[in-house]
Amino acid sequence: MFKIFVDGEAGTTGLQINERLAKRDDVEILHIDPELRKDAAERAKLINASDVTFLCLPDAASKESALLCTNPKTKIIDASTAHRTNPNWAYGLPELSPEFRQKIQTGTRIANPGCHASGFILGVYPLIAAGLLKKSADLATYSLTGYSGGGKKMIATYEAEGAQISHPGESPRLFAPRPYALGHHHKHLPEMQLICGLTKSPIFNPVVGPFYKGMAVSTAIFQSSLSKSATAADIQNILAEHYAGSRFVKVLPYEEEPTLDAGSLNPTECNGTNEAHVYVFGKGESIQVSVIIDNLGKGASGAAIQNMNIALGIDEGSGLSCF
Ligand SMILES: NC(=O)C1=CN([C@@H]2O[C@H](COP(=O)(O)OP(=O)(O)OC[C@H]3O[C@@H](n4cnc5c(N)ncnc54)[C@H](OP(=O)(O)O)[C@@H]3O)[C@@H](O)[C@H]2O)C=CC1
Ligand SMILES: CC(=O)N[C@@H](CCC(=O)OP(=O)(O)O)C(=O)O
Numbered sequence: 001m002f003k004i005f006v007d008g009e010a011g012t013t014g015l016q017i018n019e020r021l022a023k024r025d026d027v028e029i030l031h032i033d034p035e036l037r038k039d040a041a042e043r044a045k046l047i048n049a050s051d052v053t054f055l056c057l058p059d060a061a062s063k064e065s066a067l068l069c070t071n072p073k074t075k076i077i078d079a080s081t082a083h084r085t086n087p088n089w090a091y092g093l094p095e096l097s098p099e100f101r102q103k104i105q106t107g108t109r110i111a112n113p114g115c116h117a118s119g120f121i122l123g124v125y126p127l128i129a130a131g132l133l134k135k136s137a138d139l140a141t142y143s144l145t146g147y148s149g150g151g152k153k154m155i156a157t158y159e160a161e162g163a164q165i166s167h168p169g170e171s172p173r174l175f176a177p178r179p180y181a182l183g184h185h186h187k188h189l190p191e192m193q194l195i196c197g198l199t200k201s202p203i204f205n206p207v208v209g210p211f212y213k214g215m216a217v218s219t220a221i222f223q224s225s226l227s228k229s230a231t232a233a234d235i236q237n238i239l240a241e242h243y244a245g246s247r248f249v250k251v252l253p254y255e256e257e258p259t260l261d262a263g264s265l266n267p268t269e270c271n272g273t274n275e276a277h278v279y280v281f282g283k284g285e286s287i288q289v290s291v292i293i294d295n296l297g298k299g300a301s302g303a304a305i306q307n308m309n310i311a312l313g314i315d316e317g318s319g320l321s322c323f
Contacts, residue, residue: 001310005030005046007065008056010037012151013079014296016301017054024319047076052308058155066109075311077110077304084111084191091195091306093118094316104310105307112307114188115299116143116206117195119217120277123289126242127221128237137225140200144177144185144267146213149295153286158210175207177209214268215295221287232282234291238279248298248306249316253276270294274302274320 004027008014030050036042037323038061047053048071052058055062055078062080069076081243089111090103104110115123122223127133131175147158155164181204189201202219223229234253244248258281260266270277270292277292293299302320 002027002051004028004048004308005032005050005053006056006065007032007043007047007053008037008061008079010034010089011051011056012148012296013304014054014056016296017056017304020301020305022318026314026318039063044070047071048074052073052077053308054141054308055082064170072108075108075110075308077112077307078115078289079112079300079304079309081114081187082111083109084109084113084117085194091191092303093121093195094306094310095122095243095246096195097129101310104307105313107311110307110311112300113195113292114146114191115149115215115295116186116204116217117188117191117289118276118299118303119143119215119293120188120192120202120204120219121195123191123217123219123239123278123291126196126239129242129259129288130197132226132228132230132238133221134225134227135197136199137196138222139225140163140198140205141217141219142179142205143203143215143217144207144209145215145295146211146267147208148297149215150208154186154208155212160163160216168241174210178205179205179207181206191241196291205311209267211268213294213296214266214271214292216265216290216292216300218265218288218290221282221289223285223287229285231284232280232287235287236280239289241278243278249275249278251280254280255285265290265292266293267292270297272297273299274306275315 006014030046047069052075059080059082062082089109090107092110092112094101233254240251271294279290281288
């Protein structure tokens with residue numbers, strides 16, 4: 001029986017991890033007295049008593065918790081941004097390459113990827129690894145996300161009575177999707193750039209909409225950024241080959257005239273799963289890669305549990321099929 005502690009168990013990500021773990025009989029969950037949830041000594045006790053600790057905390061608290069861990073056997077999986085570009089931590093996206101998977105398997109420090117970053121990297125990394133997309137590529141990406149990505153505070157704002165209602169003659173603040181991070185320094189940019197090995201940051205526009213969860217991350221691939229000319233179908237082939245055999249990442253067939261439901265991409269189609277759906281669109285020289293995930297699934301707690309399974313040497317999909 002593996003002992004698991006979720007530091008930040010009352011937050012959005014922590015609750016979701018606990019929900020998944022509660023259905024398993026191979027783990028024992030160590031709970032903290034809610035009154036002591038911010039007490040460093042109490043957290044240290046539980047972290048060091050665990051086989052795996054999930055950090056579902058703001059960055060500063062995550063850094064503090066990681067330093068509280070003195071048990072060399074305890075594996076830490078951090079859901080925050082704090083350690084994602086730290087070379088001493090494994091980056092928790094095992095589908096990228098056998099090396100990424102192996103670091104998760106053997107290390108004791110695993111950084112769970114950001115949700116937008118997961119969508120971006122899943123689409124872009126294989127194209128760079130194949131030598132088609134230049135590391136110096138100019139990339140423009142937008143991500144349409146549900147509001148649960150903003151944690152407890154944003155959920156409360158969106159779910160306040162009347163907040164999402166559009167009144168005729170008024171300017172509704174939350175009804176229409178809202179582009180944000182317009183200062184162009186979103187916190188996921190460093191991991192997007194580092195993990196893909198890009199020499200410059202993409203231009204990244206996240207957009208939050210009035211739906212709870214689900215995310216579609218779309219990246220424009222310009223011919224000038226390719227080492228040789230390629231079509232959308234070529235790019236789909238590379239991605240399909242890269243993820244062949246992957247349990248959770250599915251590359252959909254290329255369609256010149258997409259016949260998706262109602263002719264549009266549905267950011268919620270992976271909700272309740274740990275899957276990522278990868279699409280390639282475009283015609284002639286114009287190419288777009290779109291990745292759909294559940295921001296709370298493959299974008300957060302699903303990925304965290306998948307990483308735990310890999311780190312503990314148990315079946316990768318344990319506890320994930322019961323979402
Ligand atoms: N929501 C999402 O889609 C995703 C979130 N993440 C990341 O996961 C982490 C948690 O996010 P999320 O679950 O959304 O956040 P929430 O705001 O929903 O929850 C954070 C939790 O951490 C607790 N907390 C805050 N400070 C401390 C502290 N010093 N010691 C102990 N507990 C503390 C909070 O308690 P209290 O409320 O009482 O202060 C709260 O329960 C963040 O780093 C976030 O960026 C990662 C992927 C996706
Ligand atoms: C809607 C919204 O605000 N989304 C968050 C994504 C949160 C998240 O997943 O970020 P971490 O994994 O890095 O914690 C944002 O864009 O900052």
